[in-house]
Amino acid sequence: MCNTVLVSDSIDHTLRGSWTQSGAGSARLSAHAVRWLRQRTGIGAETTPAVPSSLVDVPESALPSAARADLVELLGQEHVLTEPAQRLGRAGGMSYSDLIRRRGGHDVAVPDGVAVPADPEQVQLVLELCVRHDLAVVAFGGGTSVVGGVGALRGDKVAVLVLDLARLSRLISVDPVAHVAVLQAGTRAPEAEELLAAHGFTLGHFPQSFERATIGGFAATRSAGQASSGYGRFESMVEGVRLATPAGEWRLGTAPASAAGPDLRQLAIGSEGTLGVITEVAVRVRPVPVETRYEAVVLDGWQAGAEAVRALAQSRALADVTRLSDEDESEVQFELSGAAKSRALRTLLRTRRIAEPCLLVLGWHAATRQELDERRERTFRALRRFRSVGLGRRVGESWRDNRFSGPRQRDTLLDLGACVETLETATYWSGISELRSSVRAALLRNLEVDGRRPVVMCHISHAYETGASLYFTVMGLRDGQDPLGQWDRAKRAATEAIADSEHATGRGTITHHHAVGTDHRPWLREEIGGLGVEVLAAVKRTVDPTGVLNPGKLIP
Structure with missing residues (x-):
């Protein structure tokens, strides 16, 4: 709810140290916000700027000369990159830990080379x-992983190559x-929307990573967008x-x-580049909406709010x-x-006897x-039994206009010495409040x-008839002596609370x-079982016999 942020489709995907080139300058906090954060958490007592990219420790490339020569012959000299800055631009994702390493200039896992293929056929040849x-x-x-999913890990191989898919950016076909x-x-994503809008x-x-994320990344990670209640995950x-694998090309769908056995598309979706490189995705699209409306209401307390969202989901009255x-989280937004604005809103809510907005x-x-009015009426009819205060369209539209501002605000908070990060989970409605309390x-x-x-914030943004997601955001004072250890301990404790072994299924x-990436990998076995891990490992041995992907x- 800071200044309106216009979506940019021109952010350089190789920019690793901040979300935009201007960093903290793209989302300055008001003096009031900085004072409030300092009083509440201690953030902002001193600034902690990042070291320049030129001072980041980049090791020498270990890419064998014979491999480089073969890549140049296949792709051309200009599409095989080994200079330090070029490799650093594809080093890791955008998690708090990634950014802290980059800001400090040390312990960054940098690839030995970058290949930039032109089409799916070249991707297949690069894998071979x-x-x-x-x-x-x-x-x-787009390099937006926040769980270590694109870290340049070598494993037991002689070197690690990043396959930059930036040149695979075409709309192949539209079936109207x-x-x-x-x-x-x-x-x-912005390019995809522009290409589709022409039809x-x-x-x-529209996930928060929208400006940077790619179609292949959405598929490889089972992404969910802010409008998933209407458009779906x-x-x-x-x-x-369409995937390239070391064992050959694989087309699914x-x-x-279809009832032709298990749906093998689901092996590719969510495989995170471990079972193949997704090169094309056929997606269901919808006509561009003619009418849109955003508004906001305030409910009294988390329990009532969660019950209200459950009522919407189970009566099929969710808004998109x-x-x-x-x-x-509401307090921070206010x-x-x-x-x-904050004082005026609090006065209004007090007069309406809202104790926990x-x-x-x-x-x-x-x-x-007509469709919009009917759907809106259905939503508010389901909310009638809950005590609420309507805030109208201005607050809803303010959220819409600023919904991609989070990564920019994070850059500002990092400069102010904050530990700021997110994590998420989902569970059934019967356990939603217990899970929130345990993780919090x-x-x-x-x-x-x-x-x-x-400050530990939480929201529900993806609701289903049977349950919902919980998305946590933390803002706190950074441990200057051990910032990575501070977050690692907190993330482990939160994940242990989620995967609690005392519960039969967590x-x-x-x-x-x-x-999953690297961050959640230690707990995957608890979620899918030892046999599930063996099934995934068997598939990987089939499509990637030597384990290059x-x-x-x-996969643990």
Whole structure:
């Protein structure tokens, strides 16, 4: 709820140290917000700028000369990159730990080389070349992973090569009758929306990583967008995939539904580059909405808010965007909106006897005004039994206009000495409050520094008839002596609370939409069982016999 952020489709995907080139300058916090953060958490007492890229320690490339020569012959000199700055630009993702390493200039896992293929055929040939030369290969799209999914890990290979898919950015086809489009995997989300809009369609997939993320990345990680209540999670949009694997090319998906054995598309979706490199994705698209409306209401307390969202989900009255913030997240949003607005809003809520304000943002996309009005009426009819205060369209539209501002605000907070990061899970409605309490307690307990407790925020943004996701954001004082250890301990404690072995199936999933990567890999066995891990390992041995694909990720 700071200044309106315009979505940019021109962010350099090789920019690793911040979300945009201007870093903290792209989302300056107001003086009131900085004072409030300092009083509440201790953040902002001193600035902690990042070291320049030129001072980041980049080791010499270990790419064998014979492998480099073969890559140059295949792709051309300009598409085989080994200079330090070029390799550093594809080093890791955008997690707090990634950014802290980059800001400090040390312990950054840098690839030995970068290959930039032009099409799916070249991707296939690069993988075969990597097998011959025993090179690990990491597929790289927007580089937005926050779980270590694109870290340049070598494993037991002689070197690690990043496969940058930026040149695979075409819209291959649109079927206007079936509403199916085929996009190359390196197409960034804003580009995909622009290409589809020319045909009157939208994908409707808008995660917070929208500006940088790619179509292939969405598929490889089972992404979920802010409007998933209406458009669905990304895997529900996928009609087919094309993969390059060391064992050969693999095409999956021939019809809208099939009983021809297990749906093998689901092996590719969520495989995180460990079973193949996704080169094309066929997706279900929808007509661009003619009418949209965003507004907000405030409910009294988390329990009532969660019950309200459950009522919406189970009566099929969810808005396309349905996002419930708990008391802490609501407080932060109110304070970041400015002192005057915050005071006025609190006065209003007190007069309406709202003791624990929880902000609920609702957004509808529709083909006609009548459809929008009918859906909105259905939503508010389901909310009537809950005590609430309507805040109207201004607050809802403010959220819409600023929904991609989080990564920019993080750059500002990092400069102010903050530990700021996210994690997420999902569970059934019957356990939603217990899970929130357990994770929240673990984070509070492990992130306290010098007696200053962090702010731990939580929201529901993906609701289902049976349950919902929980998305946590933490803002606290960074441990200057051990910033990586501070977050690692907190993340481990939170994940242990989620995967609690005392519960037969754990309290929730280790990840709802961030994927597994390296961060969640130690707990995958607890979620899918030892036999499940063996099944994944057997598939990997079939499609990747020598283990060149994304070592150290997903499969324990």
